Amino acid sequence: MTVTPEQIKTTRPLTPEQIAEYHENGFVIIPRFFEVQEIEPVRIACENDPGIRGQETEFADAKGNISRIAHWTELGDSLLGVIPRLARIVDASETLLGGECYHWHSKLVQKLPRDLGNFEWHQLYGGVYTAGCLFPDLSSCFIAVTANTRENGCVQVVKKSHLMGRIDTTYVGEARLCSPERMEKVLERLEVVNCEMEAGDALWTHANTIHASKGNYTNKPRINLICHHNAVWNEPYKREGLDHRHYIQLQKLPDSTILEKKYQGVLENQKFLGKEYGYQQIIRKKDLE
Ligand SMILES: O=C(O)CCC(=O)C(=O)O
Numbered sequence: 001m002t003v004t005p006e007q008i009k010t011t012r013p014l015t016p017e018q019i020a021e022y023h024e025n026g027f028v029i030i031p032r033f034f035e036v037q038e039i040e041p042v043r044i045a046c047e048n049d050p051g052i053r054g055q056e057t058e059f060a061d062a063k064g065n066i067s068r069i070a071h072w073t074e075l076g077d078s079l080l081g082v083i084p085r086l087a088r089i090v091d092a093s094e095t096l097l098g099g100e101c102y103h104w105h106s107k108l109v110q111k112l113p114r115d116l117g118n119f120e121w122h123q124l125y126g127g128v129y130t131a132g133c134l135f136p137d138l139s140s141c142f143i144a145v146t147a148n149t150r151e152n153g154c155v156q157v158v159k160k161s162h163l164m165g166r167i168d169t170t171y172v173g174e175a176r177l178c179s180p181e182r183m184e185k186v187l188e189r190l191e192v193v194n195c196e197m198e199a200g201d202a203l204w205t206h207a208n209t210i211h212a213s214k215g216n217y218t219n220k221p222r223i224n225l226i227c228h229h230n231a232v233w234n235e236p237y238k239r240e241g242l243d244h245r246h247y248i249q250l251q252k253l254p255d256s257t258i259l260e261k262k263y264q265g266v267l268e269n270q271k272f273l274g275k276e277y278g279y280q281q282i283i284r285k286k287d288l289e
Contacts, residue, residue, distance in 0.1 A: 008252045010087035014095055022096055026162030026209035029195055033088065033202035034143060038258040039225075041079055042108075042145050043199070045266035046223050050112055055272035057279045059117065062172045065215060067117035068110045071273040073244045075103055075251070078269040082262075083143070084227040085253045093139040093229040096204060101229040102247050104128075104138055105273065108145075111153050111222040116215030120177035121158070121186075124228065125207040126169045127176070131245055132236030136166065136207035138228055144197035145223035152222035153213045155203060159191045162206035178210055186210065244277065 012033065014022075022028040046052065052070040059067050075081040083089065084106045093101045111117065125136040148154035164186070167178045177183075195203045205211060216222045236245050257263065273279040 010091040012088045026206040034200040061118040065117040071107045074271045077264040079263045079266045080270045097231045100232045104228040104230040106227045109224045111216035113219045119213045121212045132238035137231035137234040138207040140205045141227045142203040143225045148197040152216045152218045155195045158210040161210040162208040
């Protein structure tokens with residue numbers, strides 16, 4: 001019997017408790033959202049080519065220390081093109097957003113050994129807002145490609161911060177972040193959670209959840225693959241220079257796609273967002289989201 005794309009459903013749906021936790025706290029961690037053997041090819045590809053074919057953007061923090069990010073929107077048959085289309089990702093995103101979604105972009109965030117770049121406190125919606133999205137109806141799924149620990153710069157979230165709405169952004173040094181004056185008060189009142197994860201675990205966050213990460217003080221790389229999806233009703237109202245942010249129907253894939261090896265390569269067949277969109281350079285005063 002042939003399965004039509006509409007009939008593809010995840011075999012790993014979020015549980016009612018996980019969905020409730022996300023809405024209550026602005027985030028939820030799903031242990032073993034991916035099997036280690038599913039995510040291992042990404043780790044090996046990054047280990048073999050830490051420069052990601054020269055497609056990375058170096059993103060400097062307030063002190064000028066860097067993190068490395070490679071972004072893509074195009075979803076082809078490479079493993080990087082397959083992961084954002086997997087039923088478990090798309091179905092979870094649509095459950096959390098409450099309706100159909102499309103791919104906004106995905107990225108590999110690498111902190112190589114002793115990369116001391118911080119991601120300062122920020123919200124996804126802080127920058128997406130300026131792209132012309134009216135609602136904070138975007139999902140983020142941080143997949144741990146390697147273990148995330150406090151020592152190697154795991155993602156930190158401010159619990160329940162999504163309930164505050166969008167916070168003004170500002171620049172400190174070269175980094176864009178939530179207004180420091182407000183953050184000081186936020187951190188006095190709300191709890192910071194260190195999202196330590198094993199490889200294959202995933203963290204889902206709301207677009208208004210304030211998050212950050214510190215440097216990697218270990219001798220091993222820390223790698224996350226982060227998928228962002230936008231609700232179809234939340235397409236940006238702006239168009240100029242933003243064609244890549246507009247709706248393209250997702251071609252969803254069964255959860256079994258990776259283990260059945262139905263993909264072509266990891267990095268080599270993937271097109272990354274380049275200089276024409278402000279990527280693949282050293283970002284100083286740019287809006288990255
Ligand atoms: O993976 C990380 O260290 C954090 C990345 C991040 O904050 C983001 O992509 O918005």
